[in-house]
Amino acid sequence: MELLYRSTRGEKKAYTASEAVLQGLAKDGGLFVPDSIPALERPISEFAGFSYQETAYEVMKLFLTDYTEEELKHCINSAYDDKFDTKLIAPLVKKGDAYYLELFHGATIAFKDMALSILPYLMVTAAKKNHCDNEIVILTATSGDTGKAALAGFADVSGTKIIVFYPKGGVSPIQEKQMLTQKGNNAFVVGIHGNFDDAQSGVKALFNDKELAKTMDEAGFQFSSANSINIGRLVPQVVYYVYSYAQLLAMGEITEGESINVTVPTGNFGNILAAYYAKQMGVPIQKLICASNDNKVLYDFFTTGCYDRNREFILTTSPSMDILISSNLERLIYKIAGADSEKDAALMSDLTKKGKYEITDEMKAQLADFYGNYATEAQTAAQIKKLYEECGYIMDTHTAVASCVYDKYVKDSGDHTKTVIASTASPYKFTRSVMNAIDPAYDVKSDFELVDELNKLSNVAVPNAIEEIRTAPILHNRVCDGDKMKETVCDILGLNQ
């Protein structure tokens, strides 16, 4: 049966999966949600023998029902190949009292690769299926990791261009260098004077600009999104939660049907939403532990039912989580509003106008699956040091936020259910913060000296993604103000305004 997608904000039209992937965001500014979450077609125990690619097919075919088997397998096999430095694609390692699901073995060493390795294939396939002749312009705002992963995925993909906006000064030096050294004639990187939310709001405004859409169409272009609001990002992320449960079974760490908890370091709410979808598909997940850094808007939301972005934006050592508007939360809001798009649209309008909204008690009651907490900068650093000293395992700052929040959860609840922690970046991507956490004396060294020190301490080989930027030339130098993003896009595309 065909699964269709609809906007969270009331546009009546139903879209096929490939149409939703191609379009990115709904025309009314809402996000596409499937009419229902499909249940797994096989008992989860059967997945214990499956490869990552086989798991991906079994999960994704249920969501992307208008892709043929051949198309979907082509997308999966092209994405999850030797760009990943392990055949397991997403290995699960036990350290301390938790299981770390390492999602950083792809080309840009952050979990964004899990979805952005496949999105270009899903999108090009969708364009063909829908007889789209326009060139697709991927417009993306990044808090650091999406940008590089999207650039790597779309570079030199014919029929596409990619433009990435990032907050100048709001990403780590290695993240910035990774983006600015990106090759590909169709790839453009722009720093903006502003923070991630400014970049994301600017991109959303460009998507909703009807006049620009018309000019673009006349010139043979159309926008799509590689941000985590695209269902082509969300669906591939559901896969690794199914896979991690199956790995726990295969390793004999759990018995069939045993529940697990999942802890996710959260920013835009995409990764944890994928875990929530996995739960609804039938994976025995009990609690979804949502970990924030000092930008703890989600913690406050889960505790009070009030989402309030009116607060200081704090730059932390986990920059990919420095977000005050968690876009994907809208999909959860829509669900707990009983798939009522009017209610959802009213709340999102409050968010735009007043910077906050409050959900009803009835809605709040449906959030029992979630637990939210946060880790301060000092706690995050202490957690890195602690796990290193106890297990010799060095995690990145984002994973450390999750690890710390997991400890808080166990303390609060006394719940010792086996827990998977999403490990979202390689420590090599945030080397300075990681090494400073272990010993502040490292801070005097240069970024690449620190890479070598990290290599000595961790005994983990320096990833290719880092080796290749040591000497790579800077290829991008565009910078603009937050209110000049439209002009910049027109300039890049050669459009007259």
Ligand SMILES: *Cc1c(COP(=O)(O)O)cnc(C)c1O
């Ligand atoms: C993007 C990112 C996150 C946050 O994920 P969301 O899906 O936006 O919640 C966490 N850690 C790292 C390293 C990331 O790149």
